[in-house]
Amino acid sequence: MPFDLSDLNICIAVTGLKTGDNPQPGVPVIRCLRKAGFRGKIIGLVYDALESGIYVDSLADEIYQIPYPSAGAEAFLNRLDTILSRSAIDVIIPTLDSEIITYIRLNKELEQRGIHTFLPDEEHYLLRDKTRLASYFPDKGIKVPRTILINDSSQIMSLDQSMSWPVFIKGRYYEAFKAYTVAEALHYYQDICNRWGMPVIAQQVVSGDEFNVVIIGDGKGGMIGMVPQRKLVITDKGKGFGGVVVKNAGLDKFAADLMRILRWRGACELEIIKGMDNAFYLIEINPRFPAWVRLAEGAGQNQPAALVMLALGRKVDPLPPYRPGTLFIRHAEDVISDIQVMGGIAALGELINRTSEHCETSFPASGDPDIGI
Amino acid sequence: METVKVTELAISDNGFIFDPATGYSYSANETGFMLLRMLQSGLDKAEIRQQFLTEYETTPDSLDSDLEHFILMLRALNLIGVGPEDADAV
Structure with a gap:
């Protein structure tokens, strides 16, 4: 239902x-x-x-x-x-x-x-920080690509002692660039440093199929909902503008194992790569719904609606199975x-914009339909 | 038969194939579509061969060559050949 x-x-x-x-x-x-x-x-x-x-x-x-x-x-x-x-x-x-x-x-x-x-506590939130993934999860059976925290540009010069090119140079919160040489890595390091601060993250590129999973964790190690997709359309910024829901038992298990370890409470998005060695690698855990969350709704799991009920303290049963093959294509449109x-x-x-038909508000709507106050 | 993986494929009548495990999609021509349907229905190599020879004007040698080539391609794309029972399949 x-x-x-x-x-x-x-x-x-x-x-x-x-x-x-x-x-x-x-x-x-x-x-x-x-x-x-x-x-x-x-x-x-x-x-x-x-x-x-x-x-x-x-x-x-x-x-x-x-x-x-x-x-x-x-x-x-x-x-x-x-x-x-x-x-x-x-x-x-x-x-x-x-x-x-x-x-x-x-x-x-x-x-x-x-x-x-409906959010995790700070301790669990910090466990999924990009700077923590490689130190926390591998011991628990979750593979993470080799990761180095860069706090000094001299570390870039020696990256090839522990990694092979190309390498992802990432900001703590946003942005990631694939660097093929020391010079490129230095350039991206400075760029990210200036915008997002330190540390900058260097992560070994893992070749393979990339999957994204949107999940609501119940905070006890279980999941209220989980929908995996593979990006079909990727922009030059690496954003998925099209994707399809997949059904892969190994991927499902990887996500479930991760949630059991992390005991995440609330919405999150996993970025996962299935490497050429057929192993799944955790790339990132984003602590919120992804922009493609409507795909989950289209596939049978209205996760934002479920999250509202959870936030209100209502009991929410696990969402129904998702429909593999459900597709989304992002459509840009001019708004006048x-x-x-x-x-x-x-x-x-x-x-x-308007006074909602249901919700009482202490502030009366303006006579102007567009601009209040 | 190579049914474990192939039965999981979503195959449309127009030859569009979706592999839900990977998200990859493919398209097959009429004969490719027919072969995949036969695999999904559990036919073995001899049965598939016989059915093609009955429905198409082709020689056994030509059919065997094309069939082998197509099966190799399906294996390379990991669209067939998962279960242990698949070892002696087409």
């Missing part, structure tokens, strides 16, 4: 509404919730006025700009309290790597405000809007 949220009269806030060449998961997460029949209020929490999901009709009922994670917890909570004076929020689904830790650390403060999440809409966000940091 598909998830039915049609009777759920709450307000759900979702972050990450950018859907460009490096798409964020917020828009597909909202679409999954609507697909589950959710008719309550959806709030989009954005970091800048150019997040494209702001301009998509019938997506979010209200949009609020929030400070970047680097601004700190106090700035975030201050802004959140302002937003709460306009609209109560029952559940937040953060979807961006760099912000997850903020929501984890502020769990108590969020609960005090009546806001629920008005500069006044951007002005609303840029000047006021908020935009009220």
Whole structure:
């Protein structure tokens, strides 16, 4: 049975509404919730006025700009309290790597405000950090490509003593480049250092078939849902713009073993490669839904809807088996809007699209259908 | 027979083949499609050979050559030949 949220009269806030060449998961997460029949209020929490999901009709009922994670917890909570004076929020689904830790650390403060999440604790969150994978998992039977943390450019010069080219040079949170030479590795190291800071991660490239798996872990070592896919269309940034759900017993077992070890609570995405030696290698664990999460919904597992129920403390049975062969192709489309809409966000940091048919709000909708306040 | 892997393949009537274990897809012509269907239904090499000779105007030598070539390709793509019972298959 598909998830039915049609009777759920709450307000759900979702972050990450950018859907460009490096798409964020917020828009597909909202679409999954609507697909589950959710008719309550959806709030989009954005970091800048150019997040494209702001301009998509019938997506979010209200949009609020929030400070970047680097601004700190106090700035975030201050802004959140302002937003709460306009609209109560029952559940937040953060979807961006760099912000997850903020929501984890502020769990108590969020609960005090009546806001629920379904996230791991900090200890488990940190276990999946790119800098920890190679030291934590191999002893437990999960293969990880050889990884070196780079804190000094001189380490690049000696990379070929322990790895063979090509090597991935990765940022702690974002970006990865394949380097074929020391010169390329140095270039990418500096580039990533400047943008994301240290450490930079050097990881041995493993040739083979790449798979991605979206999972909701129950926090006890089990899984509420799990859908694996193989990317069919990959952009020059390495983003999957098309993929197909696969059914591979070895892959399923690898993911289940990993979740049992990690005891992950909440949504995550595994990046896995099946090497030429037929072994599975863990490449990354992303601590949130991927941008392709609608594929899971299309394959029979509405994981964002399930996550909402889990956040509310409801009992959720494991989702039904996924349908292999389900395909997604990302389709870019121009959204036509008005500069006044951007002005609303840029000047006021908020935009009220409509008052939800179900959800009461303490702040009355503006007479202007586009711009509130 | 080489049924363990081949029965897991999703094969459309238009010859489109999807391997759910890897996510790879392929397309086969009419005879390739027919052969895969026979494999899926559990026919052995002799039965497949006989059926082709009955339905197509070809010589046994030519058929054996084409059949061998196609089976080798299926093996190389890991589309057949998983189970232990497959050792004596086509």
